[in-house]
Amino acid sequence: MADNRTAEPWLRSEISNGLLSLMSLSLPGHPPYDTIKMTAYTWCDVLMAENITWDADADIQRLRAGFRALARNSERWPQPRHLLASMPDRPRPLALSEGKPNPDNMKRLAEMFRGFKEALEKKGRFI
Numbered sequence: 001m002a003d004n005r006t007a008e009p010w011l012r013s014e015i016s017n018g019l020l021s022l023m024s025l026s027l028p029g030h031p032p033y034d035t036i037k038m039t040a041y042t043w044c045d046v047l048m049a050e051n052i053t054w055d056a057d058a059d060i061q062r063l064r065a066g067f068r069a070l071a072r073n074s075e076r077w078p079q080p081r082h083l084l085a086s087m088p089d090r091p092r093p094l095a096l097s098e099g100k101p102n103p104d105n106m107k108r109l110a111e112m113f114r115g116f117k118e119a120l121e122k123k124g125r126f127i
Contacts, residue, residue, distance in 0.1 A: 007044040010056045011063075015047070016040045018067030022078070029077035046080040062087045 007015075019040050023030060031039045047054070066087035070078050073086070 007048050008054065008056070010060065011047070011054055012040065012044055014060060014063045015043050018063065018070075018083070019043065021067060021071055022074070025071060025074075027074055027077045031077070043080050043083075047084075050084065058090050062090065 016037075019036060023033065023036060063083075066083045069086035070082060074082070
Protein backbone atom coordinates (compact mmCIF):
# COMPACT_ATOMS: atom_id res chain seq x y z
CA MET A 1 0.00 0.00 0.00
CA ALA A 2 1.01 3.60 -0.49
CA ASP A 3 2.35 5.59 2.45
CA ASN A 4 -0.71 7.21 4.05
CA ARG A 5 1.28 10.41 4.58
CA THR A 6 1.27 10.94 0.80
CA ALA A 7 -2.43 11.83 1.00
CA GLU A 8 -2.86 15.58 0.95
CA PRO A 9 -4.27 17.21 4.11
CA TRP A 10 -7.62 18.00 2.48
CA LEU A 11 -8.07 14.31 1.54
CA ARG A 12 -7.11 13.09 5.02
CA SER A 13 -9.56 15.60 6.50
CA GLU A 14 -12.44 14.54 4.24
CA ILE A 15 -11.83 10.84 4.94
CA SER A 16 -11.58 11.44 8.69
CA ASN A 17 -14.76 13.53 8.77
CA GLY A 18 -16.64 11.00 6.64
CA LEU A 19 -15.57 8.10 8.85
CA LEU A 20 -16.54 9.98 12.00
CA SER A 21 -20.00 10.53 10.52
CA LEU A 22 -20.28 6.82 9.79
CA MET A 23 -19.09 5.98 13.31
CA SER A 24 -21.99 7.99 14.72
CA LEU A 25 -24.38 5.51 13.07
CA SER A 26 -22.94 2.55 15.05
CA LEU A 27 -23.28 0.28 12.03
CA PRO A 28 -22.61 -3.41 12.63
CA GLY A 29 -18.96 -4.20 11.96
CA HIS A 30 -17.73 -0.67 12.73
CA PRO A 31 -14.15 -0.47 14.02
CA PRO A 32 -13.53 0.17 17.71
CA TYR A 33 -13.69 3.88 18.53
CA ASP A 34 -10.09 3.95 19.71
CA THR A 35 -8.88 2.79 16.26
CA ILE A 36 -10.67 5.38 14.12
CA LYS A 37 -7.46 7.31 13.48
CA MET A 38 -5.74 4.18 12.16
CA THR A 39 -8.88 3.35 10.18
CA ALA A 40 -8.69 6.78 8.52
CA TYR A 41 -5.01 6.22 7.67
CA THR A 42 -5.85 2.83 6.17
CA TRP A 43 -8.65 4.29 4.07
CA CYS A 44 -6.26 7.00 2.85
CA ASP A 45 -3.70 4.32 1.95
CA VAL A 46 -6.29 2.37 -0.01
CA LEU A 47 -7.63 5.44 -1.82
CA MET A 48 -4.13 6.70 -2.65
CA ALA A 49 -3.32 3.29 -4.15
CA GLU A 50 -6.15 3.72 -6.67
CA ASN A 51 -5.34 5.07 -10.11
CA ILE A 52 -6.97 8.41 -9.28
CA THR A 53 -5.40 11.84 -9.41
CA TRP A 54 -7.10 13.36 -6.40
CA ASP A 55 -7.94 17.03 -6.77
CA ALA A 56 -9.53 19.13 -4.01
CA ASP A 57 -11.58 21.25 -6.42
CA ALA A 58 -12.94 18.23 -8.26
CA ASP A 59 -13.21 15.72 -5.43
CA ILE A 60 -14.21 17.28 -2.09
CA GLN A 61 -17.90 17.45 -3.01
CA ARG A 62 -17.71 13.98 -4.60
CA LEU A 63 -16.23 12.50 -1.40
CA ARG A 64 -18.86 14.18 0.74
CA ALA A 65 -21.63 12.91 -1.53
CA GLY A 66 -20.12 9.42 -1.38
CA PHE A 67 -20.06 9.42 2.42
CA ARG A 68 -23.64 10.75 2.52
CA ALA A 69 -24.70 7.90 0.24
CA LEU A 70 -22.91 5.40 2.48
CA ALA A 71 -24.61 6.82 5.57
CA ARG A 72 -27.98 6.64 3.84
CA ASN A 73 -27.61 3.14 2.34
CA SER A 74 -25.19 1.07 4.43
CA GLU A 75 -26.48 -1.63 6.74
CA ARG A 76 -22.95 -2.67 7.76
CA TRP A 77 -19.66 -0.82 8.11
CA PRO A 78 -18.48 -0.12 4.53
CA GLN A 79 -15.11 -0.70 2.91
CA PRO A 80 -13.17 1.92 0.90
CA ARG A 81 -14.39 0.31 -2.34
CA HIS A 82 -17.95 1.09 -1.29
CA LEU A 83 -17.04 4.77 -0.98
CA LEU A 84 -15.54 4.76 -4.48
CA ALA A 85 -18.68 3.11 -5.85
CA SER A 86 -20.89 5.66 -4.05
CA MET A 87 -19.09 8.74 -5.33
CA PRO A 88 -20.64 10.57 -8.28
CA ASP A 89 -18.55 10.94 -11.41
CA ARG A 90 -16.56 14.08 -11.96
CA PRO A 91 -18.43 16.54 -14.14
CA ARG A 92 -17.38 16.30 -17.75
CA PRO A 93 -16.06 19.45 -19.41
CA LEU A 94 -18.55 21.14 -21.66
CA ALA A 95 -18.18 20.11 -25.27
CA LEU A 96 -18.11 22.70 -27.99
CA SER A 97 -21.24 22.65 -30.07
CA GLU A 98 -21.02 22.05 -33.75
CA GLY A 99 -22.56 25.28 -34.89
CA LYS A 100 -23.10 26.20 -38.50
CA PRO A 101 -20.35 28.33 -40.02
CA ASN A 102 -21.17 32.01 -40.27
CA PRO A 103 -21.10 32.99 -43.97
CA ASP A 104 -19.59 36.40 -43.19
CA ASN A 105 -16.80 34.81 -41.16
CA MET A 106 -16.16 32.29 -43.92
CA LYS A 107 -15.79 35.15 -46.47
CA ARG A 108 -13.35 36.99 -44.17
CA LEU A 109 -11.31 33.82 -43.64
CA ALA A 110 -11.19 33.16 -47.40
CA GLU A 111 -9.96 36.72 -47.99
CA MET A 112 -7.32 36.34 -45.28
CA PHE A 113 -6.04 33.09 -46.80
CA ARG A 114 -5.95 34.67 -50.27
CA GLY A 115 -3.90 37.52 -48.79
CA PHE A 116 -1.50 35.06 -47.11
CA LYS A 117 -1.17 33.07 -50.32
CA GLU A 118 -0.42 36.20 -52.39
CA ALA A 119 2.14 37.42 -49.87
CA LEU A 120 3.90 34.05 -49.85
CA GLU A 121 3.82 33.80 -53.65
CA LYS A 122 5.47 37.23 -53.91
CA LYS A 123 8.28 36.01 -51.66
CA GLY A 124 8.54 32.75 -53.63
CA ARG A 125 7.81 30.57 -50.63
CA PHE A 126 4.47 29.10 -51.60
CA ILE A 127 4.41 25.51 -52.72
